[in-house]
Amino acid sequence: MSATEASMTALTIRLEDELFAVEASRVREILDLVAITEVPSAPDFVGGLINVRGRVVPLADLRVMFGMHRPEPDEDTRIVVMEVDIDGEPTIAGILADKVHDVTEIESASIEEAPKVGMRWRPEFVKGIGKRNGGFIIIPDMERIFETSGGRSASAANSEERPAS
Amino acid sequence: MNISDPTETFRQEARELLDQLEAGLLDLEQDPSNSDLINSTFRALHTIKGSGAMFGFTAVAEFVHDFETAFDRVRKGQSEANAALIGVALDAKDHITLLIENPDADIAGGAEILVALRAIVDGVGETGTAAPAVPSAAETAASSIAAPVGSAAVKNWRLTFYLPSDALIYGTNPLLLLEELKQIGPATVLALTDRIPDFDIFDPEVSYLGWQVDIEAEDPTAAIDDVFLFLRDNMELTLAPLPREPAAAAGLVIDLAADDAMPEAPFVPESAAPVEAPIVKVAPKRTKPAEKAEEKPAATSLRVPAERLDELMDRVGELVIAQARLSQIAASSSDIALKTIAEELERLSSGLRDTTMGIRMVPIGTIFSRFRRLVHDLSTELGKQIEFITTGEETELDKTVIERLADPLVHLIRNSVDHGLESAEKRLAAGKDAKGTVRLSAVYSGAEVAISVIDDGAGLNHERIRAKAEENGLILPDAKLTEQELNHLIFAPGFSTAKEVTALSGRGVGMDVVKRTIDGLRGTIDVTTTQGEGSTFTLRLPLTLAIIDGMLVRVGDGRYTIPLAAVEECVELPDGIEAHAKGRNFLDIRGSLVPYLRLRQVFGLKGEGEAHQKVVIVSSGEGRVGLVVDQIIGNNQTVIKQLSKLHSGIKSFSGATILGDGSVALILDTAHLVASGQSYVERNVGRAA
Known part of the structure; x- marks a missing residue:
């Protein structure tokens, strides 16, 4: 079945022990783990930079936003390079994934709004929750997540203003 | 540039021709009998008329035709290119500009200009004999x-x-x-x-x-x-x-x-x-050589959209990075053939890089010329006699830098003419020439270009600046400020000491725009002033925004690049300096106190620094600061990559670059670090005093 409006083509990734789905059309490529350059004073969520074919690309860790543990990378760790809109400006960013699963169709009908209560993460970061094979797939609201982080990084920069003395 | 839009092409061409026309007219004012100038001016007019008619700018073509007819009398030597004529001709040029930018608008004023123009050329034709006519040619x-x-x-x-x-x-x-x-x-x-x-x-x-x-x-x-x-x-x-x-x-x-x-x-x-x-x-070559309108060799030039140049620069940047990786691999290999080709590639890519950079370099004279007009107009408007001298027009800067430099320079020149130069009476009373001088100069200094606006006016009035700053709440009434700090107050937003608001200046916008633009170009502004003798504003700008020479250093596990142009020297951090410093971080560099920042602390790294730390002394404008690093790795050529919006709020870094091994290194923003070092000095010295 081809992708219609009734469904969403998504790349599923695993963070900690939860499945997440990101829009496949926004994914540029999937990389093995590369050298990550730490950015001092940047918020943990976007604490690194990577080199993607000669471009310097910020690396985001969604686990920070969902309050998850951040174990050391292992052989399953991948970087999903994708396009996100930051304040309306398309930006290339990398996202750390504990594991990349597959590309799948998620029926729109099966996607439910995130419940306001009873979830262990902030509801505004979740666009919806899909169901597949009896399990849940979280669809994160990337725009919202990156917008928030932008504001945060700015405030972090201000606190960094004061030089060490 | 959209190729499918011929009118835009015409506009662009017309703009250039109008610039040429204006420059020609201003030159003529200095040298009214130069037939080369008259002819080139006439030719610019004729081209505008021709292509204007071709692209349907009828109003332009008609107006230019009449302008041309009047000017033809000058060309034929029947009239003289005197100051009055130049004045009207400049108005006419402005009118053409308006007509071209808004072809549909009904712009009045053209008729009066033509009448004035005709009156001048005819008047001279009648009174003067035909003798001064046909010049040397x-x-x-x-x-x-x-x-x-x-x-x-x-x-x-x-x-x-x-x-x-x-x-x-x-x-x-x-x-x-x-x-x-x-x-x-x-x-x-x-x-x-x-x-x-x-x-x-x-x-x-x-x-x-x-x-x-x-x-x-x-x-x-x-x-x-x-x-x-x-x-x-x-x-x-x-x-x-x-x-x-x-x-x-x-x-x-x-x-x-x-x-x-x-x-x-x-x-x-x-x-x-x-x-x-x-x-x-x-x-024309045989006529006596004019001072400025020297014969120029017919240069073949090509119009290329600026984006394509940017694209080219990006590609070359990537090539340089790839080449650096190859060189690194070749260096650790024993394959002679590989080494040879890596070396050759290095040579080729560095040549390509220089050429590409060269394409983007534009002589700064391209914007200097428009300031002559500005000074001419200001002189008329304010009734001040001004001599405007430019030097270093051939100094080349990156195209994008030049484009963004125009506005700040307009503000600085206005400022010098309006605030700096006194009225003729005051000047005479002070024993100066009634004619004020404003100099605009550009010179290379290291990897930077220094552009100065120098006037021989009254100089900055420190008392007035201080009074105004206190009034606006920019400083506390008893604040102790150095001369340099006082000078820099004029760049604060909303600051203006002009007693009355003139059409030209005094609204308090301008100087802060200058500061912001120059900051954005990774440049600095120095101000020096002597009471009664004048002021000098010096802008220091990097030659290019795309590639810099960098010094690679290590702090903890991270590697960082410091722009080499900013590095003054490197010294060893003396052991046990903390013990003597009594909590103040200063180094004694040949007698002068230089504050230092421990980058480990600035970056929030845990752990004490390693033994034998180094201090890289960097400067920006007048200020200096030492940056304490764990290791100095060496020099490298760095292609600057902008940081994304996610990291743009972090002030310590101006960008990032990709190293030979493919990893990313951050570029330190030395201007910001120096500024925070300076404010540290002020806090501590103030406390100590």
């Missing part, structure tokens, strides 16, 4: 060229011409020229094929043909001159009355090719006074 011409006596009697003329050999390449259509010639009068055209070479060396793009045109007309010289307006510098053209006419002895030979005139041309010299010979322009 005429004299040179008189010896070799004779104007026809009683040319009105001559009915048949023979025109022989060969177009410049590259005429076809530049899109000249000989057929159209011939059509135009036919409109002068009944004409017979004969093609001259004598110069067509053998087939094996025949180049289809070269114009070999010549034409012989017999025209019936009273005096076709002016009309013919118009037809060949754009070509005549390099073409061969002779015009003579046909021999069978009674006035056969009289002739007019126009030799417009430089040196090798046509030996076979009918050349009939006869002395006669050039009563009204408009085409007495011999090869």
Whole structure:
């Protein structure tokens, strides 16, 4: 079945022990783990930079936003390079994934709004929750997540203003 | 540039021509009898008229036509290019600009300008004798060229011409020229094929043909001159009355090719006074060389959209990175062939990089010229006599830097003229020349360009600055400020000491814009001022925004690049300095105290620094600061990559770069670090004092 409006083509990734789905059309490529350059004073969520074919690309860790543990990378760790809109400006960013699963169709009908209560993460970061094979797939609201982080990084920069003395 | 929009192309071209026109007019003001200048000005006008009509800018074409008609009297020497004429001509130029930018708008004022223009040229034509007319060129011409006596009697003329050999390449259509010639009068055209070479060396793009045109007309010289307006510098053209006419002895030979005139041309010299010979322009090279309007070698240039250059720069940047990786691999390999090719590639890519950078470099003179007009207008408006001197026009800067530099410089020059220079009376009272001087200069200094705006006015009034700053709440009433800090207060937003708001300045916007723009270009501003003698504003800007030489350092596990242009020296951090410092972080560098920042702390790294730490002393403007690092790795060439929005809030870094091993290193923003070092000094020195 081809992708219609009734469904969403998504790349599923695993963070900690939860499945997440990101829009496949926004994914540029999937990389093995590369050298990550730490950015001092940047918020943990976007604490690194990577080199993607000669471009310097910020690396985001969604686990920070969902309050998850951040174990050391292992052989399953991948970087999903994708396009996100930051304040309306398309930006290339990398996202750390504990594991990349597959590309799948998620029926729109099966996607439910995130419940306001009873979830262990902030509801505004979740666009919806899909169901597949009896399990849940979280669809994160990337725009919202990156917008928030932008504001945060700015405030972090201000606190960094004061030089060490 | 959108290729499918010819009007935009015309606008762009017209803008350039108008700039040329303005520069020509301003030059003429200095040197009113320079015929080269008059001609180039006239030619710019003529081109605007021609292409304006072609692209449907009828209003422009009509206005320019009248302008041109008036100016033609100057060209013919019937009128003088005096200051009044230049003034009106500049207004006319502005009017054309308006017409071109808003072709649909109904713009008034054109008629008055033309009336004023005509009044001036006619007035001079009547009062003055015709004698000061035809300038030096005429004299040179008189010896070799004779104007026809009683040319009105001559009915048949023979025109022989060969177009410049590259005429076809530049899109000249000989057929159209011939059509135009036919409109002068009944004409017979004969093609001259004598110069067509053998087939094996025949180049289809070269114009070999010549034409012989017999025209019936009273005096076709002016009309013919118009037809060949754009070509005549390099073409061969002779015009003579046909021999069978009674006035056969009289002739007019126009030799417009430089040196090798046509030996076979009918050349009939006869002395006669050039009563009204408009085409007495011999090869312009032979006239006395003008100071500025020197002959410029015909440069072939190409218009390329700026984005394509940026794209090229990006690609070259990536190539440089890839090449650095290859070199690293080759260095650790024992394969001779690989080493050789890596070396060769290094040479080639560094050459390519330099060339690409060179393409983006533009002489700063391109924007200096527009300031001459600004000063001219300011001088009229404020009634101040100003001498404006520019030096270093040939200094080259990255195109993007130059474009963004124009506005700040306008503000600085206005500031100097309006606030800096005193009125003539005050100047005389202070024992100065009534005429004020504003200098604009550009010089290379290291990897930077220093651009200075220097005036010999009153200098900055520190008391007034302080009073104003206190009034606006920028500083506390008892704040102790150094001279440099006081000077820099004028760059604070909303600061203006002008007592009354003039049309030019005094609204308190401007100087803060200057500061912001220069910061954005990774540049700095220095201000020095001497009471009663004047002020100097110096902008220091990096040569390019795309590539810098960097010093690679290590702090903890991270590697960082410091722009080499900012590095003054490197010293060892003395052991146990903390013990002596009593909590203050200063280094004694040859007698002067330099504050230092431990980058480990700035970056929030845990753990004490390693033994034998190094201090890199960096400077920005007047300030210096030491940056304590764990290790200095070496120098590298760095392609600057902008940080994304996610990291743009972090002030310590101005960008990132990719190292030879493919990893990313951050570039330190030295201006920011120096500033925070300075504020640290102020806090501590203030506390100590």
